[in-house]
Amino acid sequence: MSSLLQQLFDFERPETSGDRLFYRGFEGAVMLATTVLSWYWGLYAMKIAHVASPLGLARFLDVSFVYEHDLTLWIAAVVSICCFAGWMRVAPRVAYPLALLLFHLQYVSRFSLGKTAHGANFVGMSLLGITLAILFFQDPLHQRRFALGYLYFFLGLAYVLAASSKLVGTGLAWSSGDHLWSWIRERHVDLLATNGEHSLNVLQRIALNDYALSTAFLAAGLLTEFAGFLMWFRRTRTWIMLALVGLHLGVSLILEIQFPLYIAELLLLALPWPQWIDLVRDAVYARSTTTLPEMRTHY
Amino acid sequence: MQSPNKPTSASDLIKQSQFSGLYKKSRRILIAVFLIYAALVASNRGEFWPFSIYPMFSSADRPWVRAIVRNVEVMPSDSVHWTPVDVPDLPGDPFVLDDHNVLANDVAAFLNSPDPWNPMRLEDLRTLLGASPSNGRAFVLYRVEEERDVDEPLRVRCTPLLYLFPETEELNPNVLSKG
Numbered sequence: 001m002s003s004l005l006q007q008l009f010d011f012e013r014p015e016t017s018g019d020r021l022f023y024r025g026f027e028g029a030v031m032l033a034t035t036v037l038s039w040y041w042g043l044y045a046m047k048i049a050h051v052a053s054p055l056g057l058a059r060f061l062d063v064s065f066v067y068e069h070d071l072t073l074w075i076a077a078v079v080s081i082c083c084f085a086g087w088m089r090v091a092p093r094v095a096y097p098l099a100l101l102l103f104h105l106q107y108v109s110r111f112s113l114g115k116t117a118h119g120a121n122f123v124g125m126s127l128l129g130i131t132l133a134i135l136f137f138q139d140p141l142h143q144r145r146f147a148l149g150y151l152y153f154f155l156g157l158a159y160v161l162a163a164s165s166k167l168v169g170t171g172l173a174w175s176s177g178d179h180l181w182s183w184i185r186e187r188h189v190d191l192l193a194t195n196g197e198h199s200l201n202v203l204q205r206i207a208l209n210d211y212a213l214s215t216a217f218l219a220a221g222l223l224t225e226f227a228g229f230l231m232w233f234r235r236t237r238t239w240i241m242l243a244l245v246g247l248h249l250g251v252s253l254i255l256e257i258q259f260p261l262y263i264a265e266l267l268l269l270a271l272p273w274p275q276w277i278d279l280v281r282d283a284v285y286a287r288s289t290t291t292l293p294e295m296r297t298h299y
Numbered sequence: 300m301q302s303p304n305k306p307t308s309a310s311d312l313i314k315q316s317q318f319s320g321l322y323k324k325s326r327r328i329l330i331a332v333f334l335i336y337a338a339l340v341a342s343n344r345g346e347f348w349p350f351s352i353y354p355m356f357s358s359a360d361r362p363w364v365r366a367i368v369r370n371v372e373v374m375p376s377d378s379v380h381w382t383p384v385d386v387p388d389l390p391g392d393p394f395v396l397d398d399h400n401v402l403a404n405d406v407a408a409f410l411n412s413p414d415p416w417n418p419m420r421l422e423d424l425r426t427l428l429g430a431s432p433s434n435g436r437a438f439v440l441y442r443v444e445e446e447r448d449v450d451e452p453l454r455v456r457c458t459p460l461l462y463l464f465p466e467t468e469e470l471n472p473n474v475l476s477k478g
Binding site: 005006008009011012044047048049050052053055056059104107108111113114115116117118120121122123124125127128132136137142146149150153154157158159161162164165166168169170173174176179182183185186189190191192193194195196197 | 318321322324325326328329332333336343345346347348349351352353354355356357358359360362363365366367368386392393395396397400401402403404405406407408409411412414419422423426427429443445455
């Protein structure tokens with residue numbers, strides 16, 4: 001457990017300005033995604049008049065009131081203000097928890113028709129992690145390290161749970177190629193309904209004609225999801241995250257289901273952005289000290 | 300928490316103790332969130348956003364049911380047809396959900412709900428679609444599903460469930476009942 005915690009949080013490692021700048025950008029990206037989703041869901045909820053299938057908080061509280069008086073738009077406005085205030089460190093201990101609560105309310109109001117979506121789960125988990133970091137840690141360095149470690153843990157867990165759900169729901173035969181065929185047909189119907197027309201793409205045609213390839217695709221996807229826990233370890237983190245980006249891109253191509261937020265967050269957390277920021281900063285600094293030698297006298 | 304290097308001074312010991320406290324606190328928060336996660340998804344059918352067991356595509360062997368909406372030329376006084384058709388034989392023009400900012404998942408979920416088709420639900424469907432058919436036309440909601448028969452090649456069948464006329468509705472008497 002100690003070793004796992006060290007792998008996740010790495011509190012001892014000295015922080016660079018690249019680490020700080022990266023986290024500021026990452027937190028800003030999470031707040032931007034929260035704001036955009038709040039408005040998107042708020043506007044969509046105007047098409048909904050009643051709760052058909054209560055989710056989350058809506059199972060304990062009748063949220064029908066949010067469909068009246070354009071309340072979902074007011075909620076989106078408050079979430080936006082809270083996200084910006086928290087990011088600017090204006091009362092973040094109040095702003096972030098309030099944003100999280102209202103973001104949840106907005107989600108259960110939007111997805112009250114019976115079909116849930118998971119595309120924004122990582123944004124919600126990130127907002128929760130950043131909020132917990134602000135609430136439980138004083139030092140900004142510790143807040144940053146905790147939030148990232150928390151995310152590595154729960155994002156990794158999410159993929160393992162996704163793989164486990166498949167085995168519980170279907171069993172080992174989940175990766176049988178004819179299941180992929182059925183989903184391709186299902187998506188074909190959805191895209192017909194969405195766009196009025198739809199033709200199968202090359203990859204879909206190849207998969208529908210090759211059982212072994214379809215089975216291999218599903219088996220590779222299942223194994224990659226199961227390996228999600230490798231995100232918990234520094235040495236394997238980047239590789240498994242990039243493999244999961246590949247998994248999402250594969251699903252985008254073969255089932256035409258897009259995961260832009262998952263892919264963006266995985267790329268933000270997988271790639272060595274802090275080191276790249278430090279490299280750029282060092283290069284800029286070296287250039288400025290070479291071209292402007294007189295400035296060095298001021299240090 | 301063990302540091303990679305042995306502490307050599309009092310300041311090292313203080314630092315080590317500080318890190319140990321941070322790890323303990325982080326562990327407690329992780330365990331608490333994990334337990335809350337488990338309790339909420341276990342008692343809420345696997346979903347308490349942003350917590351989830353991520354059940355997408357987990358039931359691979361179950362037939363699916365989706366929805367398609369068509370815009371057809373028909374008068375309320377005409378006798379409407381309830382015969383299932385194949386996808387290429389769907390009558391009229393497509394009602395393009397994307398043009399009306401409606402997600403296919405929501406129409407399918409609406410169709411699959413076990414609630415009775417009372418006037419309120421029909422009105423909710425009109426609100427969701429966000430449009431009304433012009434005079435002489437109707438929106439027809441189709442239930443689309445795979446027909447799996449071991450002796451027959453697999454086919455996708457579309458069953459008309461209801462006609463939404465500008466002012467009235469007609470429900471497939473073989474499938475739906477008004478609440």
